[in-house]
Amino acid sequence: MPRIVAKKDGTCRTCGGRVRKGEYADFQADKGLAHPEPACAQGAARHRPNIRAGTCTCGTHVPPGKGHLRLVEDKGPGLGKRWAVDCARCAGL
Structure with a gap:
């Protein structure tokens, strides 16, 4: 897991605490930022802030700050991530 210097404020994926700009943090593209302490760096990803409204695969509207984000990799050449x-029911929250 690469350790970076945060370029902007963020949320720890494990504890939900704030990671401030300029602090060291562990980072994975699919999971997000985490504090470098072992409890956070090695813990399960529970928090990934959802700052935009969206629609779950079941059709439920998910407002900003609710639900759970999931990284989807599109298959095929030239397609990305x-x-x-996911709404709370589909994410199991």
């Missing part, structure tokens, strides 16, 4: 949002 995108974030999908």
Whole structure:
């Protein structure tokens, strides 16, 4: 897991605490930022902030700050990654 210097404020994927700009943090593209302490760096990803409204695969509208984000990799040449949002029921929250 690469350790970076945060370029902007963020949320720890494990504890939900704030990671401030300029602090060291562990980072994985599919999971996000985490504090470098072992409890956070090695813990399960529970928090990934959802700052935009979206629609779950079941059709439910998910407002900003609710639900769970999931990284989806599109298959095929020239296709990339995108974030999908799951409602609380589909995410098991």
